Amino acid sequence: MFGPGSQFDEFFNDPRWALAMVRATVLEAAHPQIGAALIDNSTFVAHPWRRLRNTFLSLQRMFGADDHVRQREAARLNRLHARLNGTDPQGRSYDAMSPDVRAWVVATLFESTVTMCRLSGRPLEQHAMERLYTEFQAFLAAMGDEDGHLPPTVQEFWQYYDRVVEEELENTEAMHIVLYKLFDHLPAPPLLNGLPTLWGAGRVVAGPVIGAITVASLPEPFRRRAGLPELPGAQTLMQGAYLAAGLARFLPGGRTHAGAIADLLFLSPDSDDPRARTITALRDKVSRAAALVRLVTPLPAEPEPAPEGRTLRSAEEFFTQVLDQTGNGYLDWPDLAAMARELSSRLDLDEPEETRLYNAFADWWRELQAAVDADGDGRISAHEYAVAAPSMAGPALIRVAEVLFDVTDKDGNQTIDDDEYRALFRTAFHRDTTGVGTAYTRSAFIKDFLSFMTGRRRTTPYDPLLAQA
Template identity: 70%
Template sequence: MFGPDSQFHRFFNDPRWALAVVRATVLEAAHPQIGAALADNSSFVVHPWRRLGNTLVSLQRMFGADEDVRQREAARLNRLHARLSGTDARSGPYDAMDPEVRAWVVATLFESSVTMCRLSGQPLDQVTMERLYAEFQAFLAALGDEAGHLPPTLPGFWQYYDRMVAEELQNTEALRIILFRLFEHLPAPPLFAGLPTVWAAGRALAGPVIGAITVASLPEVFRRRAGLPEVPGAQTLMQSAYMAARLARALPDNWIQTENVVGLLQLSPDGDGPWAEKLSTLRDRTKRAGALFRLLTPVPAQQDGTGGAEEAGGSSGTGGAENRRGAREFFSEVLDQTGDGYLDWPDLAAMAREICSRLDLDEPAETRLYDAFAAWWRELQAALDSDGDGRVSEEEYAAAAPSLAGPALIRVAEVLFGVTDADGDQFIDAEEYRALFRKGFGRSVVDAEGRCSRSAFVRDFLSFMSGRRRSTLYDPLLSDA
């Protein structure tokens, strides 16, 4: 059921699967409970590339051949889902541990994999389809869910799927965000972060196309019931996209391997290694060309009263140096992880979740980190929530312009050091450092023996979080899309 000989493993590096995963995500978001959980807790709007990378790593662990890795990842996913429960805007409860909800997530991945083959002109035969379904059932069982939440047979599955589409799925807020906001306003991955014009030009064309293709691929009965608009010619465009993805399978394997593609998108000039150096050089030359172009065709200064350079330069009193940013910029780029315009517990939980995922923490260390972030949230709420609505707005944050280095934030820094220091020797070595930051040591934190001490680590973290100082370490960790 698992490992390199599984049917799922063959699909994982199939270019068509990129379209299938987007489609499955939309079908998941159309489920009322999943949609509510995404809208309230997920950072997928602001950090979609980070979310994509984490999802692919998780699937690799779950479908890999190593049973110990699979059990560890299943336990991690269960802890993560256990923290996602609440009430949506319509007072409807949601719980990510609901077995019916978890079954629907797996169902969308299976059905979208089958659909991608059909739409690309290579429908699966019955034997292959049954084998793939058995693999997804095994995936659900590996999470600890009891049998019965997915029908035991393939004919029963199609009846279950048709009923869910016709009766349960809704035009949720999360679905609308994905289709009509995320695709057309997709933030640049680290690879293109320094080339906003290039990225914006490509996104302006690709965003609406991806949205139209996705809508056209959804079940017709759901499209009608949800009132989703279909662009004329979208069906032809969709068929062409799936056929093109099928033809892309003829490219060299190292070009289309999912891990390589995601790694390329996440490549940053702030990293280390030869590819990062080449990217940095290319980006510097592009910026020089752009500066020359702007010199020849200057753009008039904006007069819209939004603050312009003064706002970006640090009107909050943090200074106008390039390595500092204003309070509002820090709020939107770092603190507001979910992108809803407010700071509340889900934003800090998203930070903790990303760190736990990078370090692959076990339960005790993970709980310590979450508890530290929860205490920091209570401290922020008490200091900044002036209107008592249970959250901190950008205006409340900018007006207070606080120094965030309170006792709770210092505790976060201490716990972060502790969970990063895997061997407990009170120093962070090069391997531990790379596990968290995905790059080699920074000069400012290494002592004469080539180690990072507790004091240097804590000082660097507090400098970033309280002084709103840009960092080539923490920005990729907490700010990159």
């Protein structure tokens, strides 16, 4: 069912699966409950690469060979989903723990994988399809869901799938963001950060193409009902893209291995990873090419990276890049919950440490509401924050720093050593802790954290942790 030799393991490293996962995400976002949860709680708009990395790691854990790792990840996901509930703008409730909602997420993954094979000219044989379906059923069972929310057989699955598509899916805001906004405004991954012109040139072409391919691959009844326009030639473009991605599987040397690609994509040039030196050298050469692109390509101006030595940014920048984790223009509880979720994921926390960190952020939110929410609307605008920024470091924020130190200090010796430091700041170090022979003390840690959260400093480890896209 899981690990090497499974159908999922084979498809996980298939380049076509990237296209299939975009399609599955759109079908998930079209479900009204999932779409509402994404809009209210997800960081996929403001921090898409971080969200992709976390999803990638979660799938690796759930479909890997280690049953203990799978059980821990399932428990973590269940705790995460239990915190995601609310009401959409139409007054309808949503709950990420709903068995029907969770079944639909798994259904989109399975159906999009089957569709991926068909569109690339190599449809799955019946026995392979049934085996893959059994693996996805096992995934749902590993999450603790009871049988019955997914049909027992593949034959019955297609009736279920058609019914949900025709009766339940809607033209949601989240779906439109994925199709028409996300790729058009997708920030550069850490690997290409600092090359806005080159990234912008590629995005201008790739964004609309990915959107057109995804729309063309959606079920025709839903596409028509949702009023999604299919561009002329989109079907041919879609089939060509799937065929080309399929051919990429035959590249030598495991160059399409998902893990290797993800490691490279999320590698920051500021990291102390040895590969970063090679990346830095390549970036110098690419910068020269970007200068040429800038001369010949009419792109809108994009902000350049902060000059070396610049440590401060405006309150508005800090609000947008760090505090507004969901990207809706306001600071409210889902933004701080997203910070707690990211920190818990980085540190791979179990209970009770995870709840302890969430509770510290919840206390900070209550403190912020009382001190900063001037109009009492339950959320904090960028203007309200800018006015009150100097008074941000109240007792509750200090408590957040203390709890974060405690859960990072795994051995409880009141210092954070190199390994513990890496666990928290592993995606991009702004200082090399290898072999320095000194420990990060509680007071220094708390001072740095508060300096970041109130002084809006760029050159601390917390910037890539909480501001990186």
